[in-house]
Amino acid sequence: GAVVSQHPSWVICKSGTSVKIECRSLDFQATTMFWYRQFPKQSLMLMATSNEGSKATYEQGVEKDKFLINHASLTLSTLTVTSAHPEDSSFYICSGTAGGGGTDTQYFGPGTRLTVL
Amino acid sequence: EDQVTQSPEALRLQEGESSSLNCSYTVSGLRGLFWYRQDPGKGPEFLFTLYSAGEEKEKERLKATLTKKESFLHITAPKPEDSATYLCAVQAPLTQGGSEKLVFGKGTKLTVNP
Secondary structure (H helix, E strand, O other): OOOEEEEOOEEEEOOOOOEEEEEEEOOOOOOEEEEEEEOOOOOOEEEEEEEOOOOOEEOOOOOOOOEEEEEEEOOEEEEEEOOOOHHHOEEEEEEEEOOOOOOOOOEEOOOEEEEEO | OOEEEEEOOEEEEEOOOOEEEEEEEEOOOOOEEEEEEEOOOOOOEEEEEEOOOOOEEEEOOEEEEEOOOEEEEEEOOOOHHHOEEEEEEEEEOOOOOOOOEEEEOOOEEEEEEO
């Protein structure tokens, strides 16, 4: 149980274009989803937290107009990287929790490797 | 500021050679400490959650323990398939409420040689 999928698993795009990444909880309803970014040999850095049907909460230093997050249903969240630049190249990972609070375990997707040329 | 420090950064073991990974943390109001395993190019895989000092949890060759300042992941008689990066994370409350976010350490890269 507690499976999260991401699509695509990797994407290469040109500088200035936008890329959408999907995150789906396959066997549970994710009331909260999280988006992380991981650079090589670095740990996961939280970008934003989103609750179904409401606006995402972004971490300090993360541009909300550049990284658009939509959590339209209890099983789907999307991250759109707008006007991508080479410095946005990274490994993007989402996670979901089933509960609305407390010490809910986060289950992670397999990640999406974004390369911006 | 909440911080998580893992040591060592990298660890090489021979198959069958037991050892421990350390996770030291400072957090205001620990709600839970999590251990994950991450294979190259993959997302983290959940291993354990620990909630209070003195708690221990086991899964196959892994045992996690927790004190008020640190957690240990003990690996008994490891096998090559245990090779991965092991991540420790603490759960601290969000200032605006809702589900609490995780703060991750940088991980320990474990290599088990046959």
